[in-house]
Amino acid sequence: MEIEYPSLSDRVYEYLCNQIIEGNITYGERLNIKKTSEQLNVSVTPVRDALKKLEMENVVHIKPRSNCIVTVPTKKSILDAFAMRELLELHAVELIYQTIARKELSPMGAIVSDMETITKGERTRDQISQYIHLDQLFHTELCTLAGNEYLQKFYREVNLHLTMTFIYRIGTPPDIGETFEDHKRIVEKLTENSSESLELLEAHLERSKSHIVNGELFHSLE
Numbered sequence: 001m002e003i004e005y006p007s008l009s010d011r012v013y014e015y016l017c018n019q020i021i022e023g024n025i026t027y028g029e030r031l032n033i034k035k036t037s038e039q040l041n042v043s044v045t046p047v048r049d050a051l052k053k054l055e056m057e058n059v060v061h062i063k064p065r066s067n068c069i070v071t072v073p074t075k076k077s078i079l080d081a082f083a084m085r086e087l088l089e090l091h092a093v094e095l096i097y098q099t100i101a102r103k104e105l106s107p108m109g110a111i112v113s114d115m116e117t118i119t120k121g122e123r124t125r126d127q128i129s130q131y132i133h134l135d136q137l138f139h140t141e142l143c144t145l146a147g148n149e150y151l152q153k154f155y156r157e158v159n160l161h162l163t164m165t166f167i168y169r170i171g172t173p174p175d176i177g178e179t180f181e182d183h184k185r186i187v188e189k190l191t192e193n194s195s196e197s198l199e200l201l202e203a204h205l206e207r208s209k210s211h212i213v214n215g216e217l218f219h220s221l222e
Helices: 008-021 033-040 044-056 075-096 102-119 125-144 149-161 164-170 176-191 196-213 216-220
Strands: 030-032 060-063 067-070
Touching (some): 008 044, 075 149, 102 125, 102 176, 125 149, 125 176
Antiparallel strands (some): 030 067
16 A cells, blocks of 8 residues: 655645644735745745645635735634634533543643743733734644544634634733633633533633624724
């Protein structure tokens, strides 16, 4: 049996997806195919192929002269993506809360510990950016624990269309002290194999949605 390895265009695609999800490439940003190929030290062909795939997924819009724009989400696409995020995360917790072992929660515990360090600091711009990254890791790990590759795949696609960085930027500024407490309590209740973890997550996601829909930038979108 011959093993198939990812093609160069697939690797470029994965790189660009990760850059968008992590907020290093932002919605509305203009990408130049030639400059991107030079940055990655590859020819323009795999970059163009990767961007065509992203265009098919409505993540970018390719324009003439080797440029493309990262698609800015609309109000509807944001609410649709958030509804899917809520569905996937709640399903993940429903699958795991009764049987998850304490040691399996160690990565989430470490994330929460790092969050706590930031909440006790000066909360500079860099620290807030780090907190947003930790928030993304927390929710991604929650879905990873379900051990369902399709759930993880769909969750990653949702994050591609609605990144954690964008959620924080368009909504009313969330209280990171409050979100930290939410994350901490969710992990505590998962450790106890309690169904309260499900209720806490649902309330946490509802607050996140409320922050989004009450933001001025959200209302400025199409």
